[in-house]
Amino acid sequence: MEALVLHGIGDLRLEQIPVPHLTEGEVRVRIGFCGVCGSDIPRIFVKGTYSFPTVCGHEFAGIVDACGPGVNEFAPGDAVVVFPLLWCGKCSACEQGKYVQCHDYDYLGSRSDGAFAECVVAPKQNLIPVPNGVTLEEAAMTEPAAVALHALRRVQTPLAGKAVAIFGAGPIGLMTAQWARIMGAAEVLLFDIVAEKLELAKRIGFDSIYNSSTEDPIEVVNARTNGKGAHVCIEAAGVPTTYRNALGSVGRGGSVVFLGNPDADVTLPASLISQLMRREASIYGTWNSDYSAAGNDDDWRTVLQAIASGMLTLMPLITHKVPLADSADMLHKMRDKREFYAKVLIQPSP
Numbered sequence: 001m002e003a004l005v006l007h008g009i010g011d012l013r014l015e016q017i018p019v020p021h022l023t024e025g026e027v028r029v030r031i032g033f034c035g036v037c038g039s040d041i042p043r044i045f046v047k048g049t050y051s052f053p054t055v056c057g058h059e060f061a062g063i064v065d066a067c068g069p070g071v072n073e074f075a076p077g078d079a080v081v082v083f084p085l086l087w088c089g090k091c092s093a094c095e096q097g098k099y100v101q102c103h104d105y106d107y108l109g110s111r112s113d114g115a116f117a118e119c120v121v122a123p124k125q126n127l128i129p130v131p132n133g134v135t136l137e138e139a140a141m142t143e144p145a146a147v148a149l150h151a152l153r154r155v156q157t158p159l160a161g162k163a164v165a166i167f168g169a170g171p172i173g174l175m176t177a178q179w180a181r182i183m184g185a186a187e188v189l190l191f192d193i194v195a196e197k198l199e200l201a202k203r204i205g206f207d208s209i210y211n212s213s214t215e216d217p218i219e220v221v222n223a224r225t226n227g228k229g230a231h232v233c234i235e236a237a238g239v240p241t242t243y244r245n246a247l248g249s250v251g252r253g254g255s256v257v258f259l260g261n262p263d264a265d266v267t268l269p270a271s272l273i274s275q276l277m278r279r280e281a282s283i284y285g286t287w288n289s290d291y292s293a294a295g296n297d298d299d300w301r302t303v304l305q306a307i308a309s310g311m312l313t314l315m316p317l318i319t320h321k322v323p324l325a326d327s328a329d330m331l332h333k334m335r336d337k338r339e340f341y342a343k344v345l346i347q348p349s350p
Contacts, residue, residue, distance in 0.1 A: 168237030
C-alpha cells in the first residue's frame with residue numbers, strides 16, 4: 001500500500017509498504033481522510049517520532065476493510081473513527097478506565113504506524129461507528145474536537161452564563177470556542193495574531209474576535225467583563241505570550257486550561273504569580289480526551305452526536321484536502337507557513 005513514511009527528522013518518503021496484517025481482535029481500516037494535527041509538524045520536522053521508520057497521522061476516519069479473528073462488532077464497509085491511543089489494560093489508570101493516563105501506552109502515528117497511509121490496523125475496542133449523516137471528512141476531525149471538549153470539561157464547572165476567553169484561533173481553538181457556545185457561555189472572546197484565523201472565526205458565527213498584535217488581550221477581557229476577568233481562559237496556541245495573556249485575564253476564582261503544546265519555555269513575572277494567588281485561580285493541564293471502551297458516554301461519542309445533530313460545525317474549518325501523493329509538499333508548506341491553512345485533511349488515492 002502507499003504510505004508517507006518518516007525515515008528520520010524531516011526525511012519524508014512516499015513509498016510502498018506492506019499492508020498491515022490482522023491478529024486476534026484487530027480491524028483493518030481503509031483511510032478516508034486523516035487530519036494533520038498541529039503536533040505533527042514539530043514531530044516530523046523537529047522532534048522526530050519514537051523510532052524510525054514511522055507513518056504519522058492520528059486524526060482519521062475510514063471504512064472497515066477487514067476484520068481479524070474474534071471481531072463480530074464490525075464488518076467490512078462500516079464507517080468508523082479510531083481512538084489512536086492504545087492502552088496497556090494492566091496499570092492502575094487503565095483499571096479505572098482512564099486510558100489517557102495509561103502508564104505504558106502505544107500511539108498510532110507517533111509510536112506505531114498511523115494514518116498517512118491507505119490502511120491502518122487498530123484493536124476493535126478503539127473503533128466507534130460513524131453515525132448516519134456524518135461525513136468521513138467531519139468524522140476525521142473527531143479526535144481534535146474531543147480534545148477541545150475535554151479541555152473545557154477539565155474545568156468541572158458549568159459554563160452557562162460565564163465569560164470564556166480563548167487564546168489561539170487555530171482549529172483546536174475554534175473547536176473549543178464552539179463547545180463553549182454549545183455549553184451556554186454568555187461570552188466567548190477569541191484572540192489571535194493571524195487575520196485569516198479571525199476571519200474564519202467570524203464566518204462560523206463569532207463576533208468577539210481580536211487581533212492580539214493590535215489590541216492588548218488583558219485590557220480587552222477586562223473591558224468586556226467590567227474589570228472582573230474571564231471565568232475560564234483557554235491557552236490554545238502554545239506560545240509564551242498566550243500563556244501570560246491567559247493567566248493575566250482570568251478572574252477571581254476562575255480557571256485557566258493549558259491546551260496548546262508549548263513551543264518554548266515560559267517565564268512568569270512575580271507580579272502575575274502573585275495576582276493568580278490572590279485571585280485563587282485554578283490552573284488545569286489537559287491532554288487528549290476521555291474514551292470509553294465499554295461504549296459509555298465519553299468525549300468521542302459526544303462529538304459524533306454533536307456533529308450528527310448539527311450543533312458542532314466542522315466543515316468550514318477545512319481549508320485543504322490533499323491527496324496522499326502530494327502530502328509531503330503540503331506538510332513542508334505548513335512548516336514554512338507559505339500559505340494560510342486551518343484544518344488540512346490528507347486523502348489516500350481512491
